Amino acid sequence: MKFSEKLVEKIIFACAAVSAASVALITIFIFGRGLPILAKVGPVAFITGGNWSPGNEVYGILPLIAGSISVTLGALIIGVPLGISCAVFLAEVLGKRQAKFFQSAIELLAGIPSVVYGFFGLIILVPALRKLTHAIHADSGATGFSILAGAIILAIMILPTIVSMSTNAINAVPLKYREASLAMGADKRETITKVILPAAKSGIFSSAVLGMGRAIGETMAVMMVTGNVASLPTGIMSPVATMTGTIAMEMSYATPTHQQALFAIGIVLFIIIMILNGSAQLIMKKLGGGTESA
Amino acid sequence: MNTMKKKAFEIRDMDLYYGNFQALKQLNIDIYEKDVTALIGPSGCGKSTFLRSLNRMNDLVKGCRIEGDIRFDGEDIYAKDYDIITLRKNVGMVFQQPNPFPKSIYENIVYGPKIHGVRDKKTLNEIVERTLKEVGLWEEVHDRLHRSALGLSGGQQQRLCIARCLAVEPEVILMDEPTSALDPVATSKIEALIQELKTKYTIVIVTHNMQQAARISDRTAFFLVGEILEVDDTQKIFTNPANKKTEEYISGRFG
Numbered sequence: 001m002k003f004s005e006k007l008v009e010k011i012i013f014a015c016a017a018v019s020a021a022s023v024a025l026i027t028i029f030i031f032g033r034g035l036p037i038l039a040k041v042g043p044v045a046f047i048t049g050g051n052w053s054p055g056n057e058v059y060g061i062l063p064l065i066a067g068s069i070s071v072t073l074g075a076l077i078i079g080v081p082l083g084i085s086c087a088v089f090l091a092e093v094l095g096k097r098q099a100k101f102f103q104s105a106i107e108l109l110a111g112i113p114s115v116v117y118g119f120f121g122l123i124i125l126v127p128a129l130r131k132l133t134h135a136i137h138a139d140s141g142a143t144g145f146s147i148l149a150g151a152i153i154l155a156i157m158i159l160p161t162i163v164s165m166s167t168n169a170i171n172a173v174p175l176k177y178r179e180a181s182l183a184m185g186a187d188k189r190e191t192i193t194k195v196i197l198p199a200a201k202s203g204i205f206s207s208a209v210l211g212m213g214r215a216i217g218e219t220m221a222v223m224m225v226t227g228n229v230a231s232l233p234t235g236i237m238s239p240v241a242t243m244t245g246t247i248a249m250e251m252s253y254a255t256p257t258h259q260q261a262l263f264a265i266g267i268v269l270f271i272i273i274m275i276l277n278g279s280a281q282l283i284m285k286k287l288g289g290g291t292e293s294a
Numbered sequence: 295m296n297t298m299k300k301k302a303f304e305i306r307d308m309d310l311y312y313g314n315f316q317a318l319k320q321l322n323i324d325i326y327e328k329d330v331t332a333l334i335g336p337s338g339c340g341k342s343t344f345l346r347s348l349n350r351m352n353d354l355v356k357g358c359r360i361e362g363d364i365r366f367d368g369e370d371i372y373a374k375d376y377d378i379i380t381l382r383k384n385v386g387m388v389f390q391q392p393n394p395f396p397k398s399i400y401e402n403i404v405y406g407p408k409i410h411g412v413r414d415k416k417t418l419n420e421i422v423e424r425t426l427k428e429v430g431l432w433e434e435v436h437d438r439l440h441r442s443a444l445g446l447s448g449g450q451q452q453r454l455c456i457a458r459c460l461a462v463e464p465e466v467i468l469m470d471e472p473t474s475a476l477d478p479v480a481t482s483k484i485e486a487l488i489q490e491l492k493t494k495y496t497i498v499i500v501t502h503n504m505q506q507a508a509r510i511s512d513r514t515a516f517f518l519v520g521e522i523l524e525v526d527d528t529q530k531i532f533t534n535p536a537n538k539k540t541e542e543y544i545s546g547r548f549g
Contacts, residue, residue: 176393180455183351184406184462185383194405199396 030270034263046264052230052241054250054258061265063230067147067240068269070233071222072215074151075158079215080208082155083162084197087204090163091170092192103167110160118224121153126225133237140237145227148236153221158211165210169203170196202287209280216273219244243269299326302466302496303348308362310343312355317343319520321362327465330488330497332507332528335517336543341500344517345468348498349385350378367465383410386464390471392451394443394458399435402443402454406462425457429487449480453487460495467491469499473506485510504544508532516540 038046041059049060086106090099130144173196181191197204219242227239228249247262254262303325310318318340325331333341343352350371352358364371371381383406394402403425404418412418422439426432431453435446443454452472459467469488473481488497488510501507507514508528515525516537524537535541 174393176389176391177395179351179354179387179389180393180395180458181405182354183349183382183387183389184409184459185379185381186406186409187379190409194409195395 027270030263030266033260034265034267037257037260038264038267041261046261047268050232052246054254054261057257059261059264061243061268063232064241064243064246064265065268065272066232067226067230068216068242068244068272070147070236070240071150071154071226071242072212074147074236075154075215076208076212078151079155079158079162079211083159083207083211084166084204086159086163087166087170088192088197091167092188092196099167103164106163107160109156114157114218114221115224117153117157118221121149121221121225125149125152129237142237143227143239145225145239146237147226147233147240149225150222150240150242151236153225154215154218157218157221158214161211161214162207165207166200166204169200169207172203173199202284205287206280206284209277209284212276212280213273216269216276217244219248223248299329301325302327302366303498304363304365304368306363306365308344308347308360308364310340310347310352310361311357311359313357317520318347321522323515323522323525325466325496325498326513327496328492328494329512330492330499330510332511332514333498333500333517334502334504334507334514334543337502339517340520341517342470345470345498345500346387348466348468349382349387351387353378383462384464385466385468386459386462388452388455388459388467388469388472391475392448392455394446394451394454396442396444398440399443399446399454400439402458403461406458410462421461425460426454428460428491429453429457430483431457447480449476449483452476452480452484456484456487456491460491464495466496466498469497471500471502474502481506504532504546516543518543 037059041049046059046061047065048062049058050062051058051060052063053059090102094102126144126146126149128144129146129149130142133140133142133144177195177199178191181195182188186194222242223245226242226245228241228245229239230241230246233240243265247265250258251262301324303323305321305323305325308318308321309316321344333345335341346352347360347364348366348371352360360372366381366385369376395405397405400422403422404412407418407421412421423432423436426435431450434450435454443451446454452475456467456472473484476484485506488499491497492512499507499511511528513525514528514531516523516531516535516539518539524531524535524540526536531540532544535544
């Protein structure tokens with residue numbers, strides 16, 4: 001082999017090694033810093049404890065887990081149907097040129113920094129929700145900082161992922177299924193709901209999973225609109241603190257033990273995401289047979 | 295004999311354009327009920343395009359424009375208020391590539407009936423059994439109706455597609471080279487099936503296989519660059535064609 005080729009090979013190997021090593025290092029670091037307190041408090045008590053009060057050295061992160069999950073779930077409930085409808089509109093209703101225009105507009109959403117979403121939520125969404133709840137319940141005392149605010153902001157943030165992946169999945173459904181359906185006298189709506197969407201389900205499902213990954217990991221925007229109260233939520237207007245938001249907010253002033261607890265939150269987050277991705281991949285494998293042609 | 299038969303389709307002076315390109319020129323042909331009509335001709339001569347005009351599948355093609363008169367059961371199917379859903383229910387289609395939906399065998403067959411409003415479970419079960427028996431697939435698959443249709447062999451898939459088409463009780467079945475993706479054994483099964491089906495249905499079949507046309511059809515139309523050069527009883531076309539080009543084609547001198 002020529003020397004220059006060997007050199008290039010070495011360089012790209014080094015690049016690959018660096019990225020693999022950073023994953024390993026980060027994992028080791030998080031676990032190294034977080035495990036001591038997990039051992040001290042006990043992993044079960046840490047995860048199921050209902051009280052997060054670092055000042056009193058009480059570390060129970062159930063409220064934070066509940067916060068993250070409720071906001072993420074809410075984002076999916078709003079974002080997935082919206083994104084899929086949008087994808088159907090782009091792939092099946094609009095002409096190619098208009099679809100391209102709409103799609104790039106939606107993809108532009110992905111380029112907006114999350115702090116801008118947060119700011120938008122803080123200035124527009126939170127006051128609006130506050131007014132709305134007060135209009136329904138004059139003495140509700142809701143501030144607008146809530147699960148719902150976080151869910152709405154996150155739903156908008158995951159839209160680009162869901163829309164573009166679902167659009168691709170729908171476009172990838174072979175023409176022959178469409179033809180078979182139409183040739184039997186099905187109309188467009190029946191063809192879309194009964195043939196095309198089922199055939200595209202594995203792609204649509206992966207879009208939702210990726211969206212979920214983004215939603216649960218998002219920090220800044222959520223932190224700005226959910227109110228960051230570490231207590232178990234009682235309704236969609238309850239303020240909550242998420243795991244990521246808590247780490248970001250408290251890291252700068254945490255005492256050493258408190259800091260360890262924040263790393264332990266990182267461990268839990270890490271494991272939750274691993275479990276979500278793993279099970280999503282399993283389900284996807286099951287669904288996967290759908291789009292294969294014979 | 296054919297003059298006694300009722301006409302399913304009457305086509306008069308039909309032109310078809312893709313944008314500025316004229317793909318079909320001045321077609322005139324009658325398709326009789328309970329006949330097998332074969333459309334033969336070299337690739338790209340417009341056979342499939344013509345076939346797809348008969349249930350308006352060409353509506354899906356952008357820039358496709360049709361002039362002339364295409365009547366099904368005496369009605370102009372390109373008239374403004376003609377119901378395209380009813381047309382496609384009455385004029386079913388089987389495609390070149392077997393295209394069962396990625397669903398179970400059962401779901402494939404009940405898809406059409408369900409869309410046309412059949413809800414009763416018992417009726418649906420009967421339709422599944424009747425159509426699968428009609429295509430000779432019942433014995434092979436009755437114990438795995440709820441498994442994916444994609445697990446069937448190519449020939450079985452094509453017969454399933456025919457069953458799916460029969461499930462909406464069409465009068466006419468359009469077949470676009472239904473055996474070109476199949477092996478010889480599966481092909482002969484489909485050909486035998488077509489012979490049985492013609493007692494109840496009108497069949498129009500596009501085929502590249504001259505022997506197939508000779509074997510299974512009652513009438514044959516020979517297409518060449520967008521025109522029908524000759525249409526007549528199959529026997530006459532293959533033994534004593536009127537047109538010299540037809541003779542050259544069926545004896546394998548071109549195409």
